[in-house]
Amino acid sequence: MSDLSLALAHAVNAPRLHQTLDELAQFGARDDGGVNRPALSADDLAARAWLLERATALGCTVFTDACANLFIRREGQQDLPPVLTGSHIDTQPTGGRYDGCFGVMAGLECLAALHDLQAETLRPIELAVWMNEEGTRYSPGAMGSSAFVAPERLPAYLQSVDSDGISLAAAIAEHSRAFPQLPVRERIAVHAFVELHIEQGPVLEQAGLAVGVVSGIQGVRWKQLRCLGSPAHAGTTPMAVRRDAMKLAIDCVAAIEALAAQLSTPEDLRLTFGRWQVLPNAINTIAGEVVFSVDFRHWDDAVLAAFDARLAAALPAHCSAEALFTHAAVAFDAPVVEAIASACAALQQPSMPLRSGAFHDAMYLAEHCPTGMIFVPSRDGISHNPNEFTEPRDLEAGTRVLAHTLLALANQP
């Protein structure tokens, strides 16, 4: 079995992998080398049609579901819950060629390599294409994977409307008309899910490593801070009698940084003050109100809970915090993470453990089945950008690790 995993990893066909990535990038290609392919857009439907042809040529069956996810299924020796891999092929409006797409094309390459070897696996292997991960056409993001694991969320999603007034329900109906041949499947039991993705951060590149074994996804707190000052004339108001909302906001930042330093090591912390609104926002008027965002992430839910509990008391007077968004930390399944690490070891592929700072479909899949992720580097940490780039040899390394892992999991009884 280990021999077959190795054989499959070595059967990964690098030119074919890069070729399919290139072909996928033509659907919604931008002049600057990037990709603009909104979920269920005409470009997305064309890319799906192209992918279905590929899947059929590999002897796979394709299913869809009520949220327009795709499942490209290669049967196993037994009708056991399948091993899933996959990601998404929708992009940001100024997106790159790799975010999501690489995970799907790498999964396709694994199916092609299995086909080349005419290999059989105990369990079926399925390649999932999750709908609307980016969340730019319809909000929120990762709708497809979220609705797959918790179908009760779908009715609310279907009412989401894009900027042209087209509901998700209408877009999914259009998808059904475009692909009438696809059976619509309900949620199924899944043996394991493994998502291969670009890191979208600088850690692997700086470590000089091609592969990251992802142990989990950081939990998140988004807060909105509001600081109330007294708007007044910048020239006539002595410093001693001012209540400057911008100075209050800067004091808030210092207080939140101090709280974060009590709760976390710098290595484990992500703390960002990214969105600011200042009123009246005039050169010669002391700010009367400043509203800004706090993005606090950590892998440990206890730290996130302590941040929630202690934030209000840490703030200066005239400042308050409101919760905007919260998501628990996700710890991936230890045996799946171990299968990925074992694949690296078997392939003599240097790797490191790391945590995902971004959300992925795997965050939702982890609610439903044993889940893990594999990362490859992002040059300069850049993502959601036409300049998104990963070295071809790193793409190949990640795909080989995925192939080894899938085969090992698919042969688990």
Added chain:
Amino acid sequence: MSDLSLALAHAVNAPRLHQTLDELAQFGARDDGGVNRPALSADDLAARAWLLERATALGCTVFTDACANLFIRREGQQDLPPVLTGSHIDTQPTGGRYDGCFGVMAGLECLAALHDLQAETLRPIELAVWMNEEGTRYSPGAMGSSAFVAPERLPAYLQSVDSDGISLAAAIAEHSRAFPQLPVRERIAVHAFVELHIEQGPVLEQAGLAVGVVSGIQGVRWKQLRCLGSPAHAGTTPMAVRRDAMKLAIDCVAAIEALAAQLSTPEDLRLTFGRWQVLPNAINTIAGEVVFSVDFRHWDDAVLAAFDARLAAALPAHCSAEALFTHAAVAFDAPVVEAIASACAALQQPSMPLRSGAFHDAMYLAEHCPTGMIFVPSRDGISHNPNEFTEPRDLEAGTRVLAHTLLALANQP
């Protein structure tokens, strides 16, 4: 002579003063009790017509000039350069009843009190109404007083266009058609200019004093600071490798505050960071660029020059400063300031010396003739707001000090 100054101060008719302030506030009255009277608007022309009737009834002659300023002249015994008082009657769009208007109505009350007493003065006294001080219909502000003292500035001002596309040249032509009877006068020599104005700050109110003797106007530096970070994902980018433009901006604020503390006592300083732009201004993206304004004011030009000279070296890396606007400090004429202080003493009117933090027409007049200002309190320091308010007894006290000062100056040989 001193007896006549006192007699004039006591001839100030408080009910008449408040009545004329009320009447002026009807032109462009807002539902919220404030006033919206743009320079040379229909409401402003109606207010000017009302004022001209008043002036004529007091036996005064009225002149205008190429920038639509008005000069209400009461002749003296000799044809010497006159003593000028006055301010402006244009308002902010959400303006109050006192900013500018009080100085003009108090000057009118002085002329009326002189008329009541049938008093003669050695020099003529003129009440000036300066055009477009607020700068909201046409930019920049204080055009009328600026063009009076330096007519070479007028051609550029005439090309200024309001939000309806009407040039200042066209608005002044309309003013000429509305008041064809007014002689158009060139710049004249002026013996002294005294402007009475609300403080627009909290200092007099907090000191419990009705009158401030203004020694000068703070100089100003407006700078635009630009901090360049590396935009990156808030979840995936470790703290150690970030270059967060908002953190750089907060460091800049601290550096500028430290520089200011080296250059000035807190009492003499005005330092404001009022306008902020953050890019891309998203919750989950580290700021790539922050641009913000610095408003630095001081009465001492040497301090302002040191701020200019030392700012760049004080800033962190990746941060730069650009000059947006500069104005030298103005020190008012010592004998005029002394005449105001003497008036307070003669009237047993408690007062305090202070500096103006805001710009006024007196800033430009000081380029042309000996100049001084008198302040009365602003409740809660509020101005440019319908809630602008000064206690009637304080308006009366300021007007009496103005009357005493004008008479003393007008009888100087």
